[in-house]
Amino acid sequence: MPFGSPIHKAIGGSQGTIYGGSYQVDGSRFTATLTTHRHASGQPSVFGVDEVEIRLVGTAIGNFAFCSGELERVPGMLFEATLIPVQEEGTRVERRFDFGRLPERLPTHNVR
Structure with missing residues (x-):
């Protein structure tokens, strides 16, 4: 398949193993x-x-x-995966409560 898109990087890992490499996308296939x-x-x-x-x-x-x-180093082993993107730590939006937006005094209600 002739992939014309740029090459992208992929990284990830677990407690003991890391992986890295590259991927190319053509429509919904990669x-x-x-x-x-x-x-x-x-x-x-x-x-x-x-x-x-x-x-x-x-x-x-x-x-x-x-x-x-397939893995060339392990003949006959088929590898299947479902990949889900993870947002990088530095790109997470931090939401803080803005106390300046509160009214000076909360409204009171007459309760009978």
Whole structure:
């Protein structure tokens, strides 16, 4: 498939493994290449080895992406994933209550 869009970066991880790579989009379809790297001891990798390259193809629907691919380093293993974007820490909108918008005195009601 001839992907004409720019190449985008993808990063993520868990407690013991990080992944990174790139992806290209053509309409609702995309291709991606990710590599994994273990940065801390812990639970074993689902792939059986700590460092792999995964080549994926998938479809994006709304904020979700569904993809599958194979790992050259682990012949016969099929990889399927559902990806959900996460907002970066620095881009979150912090909402604070503005006390200056309160009236000086709250209205009173006659209760009988």
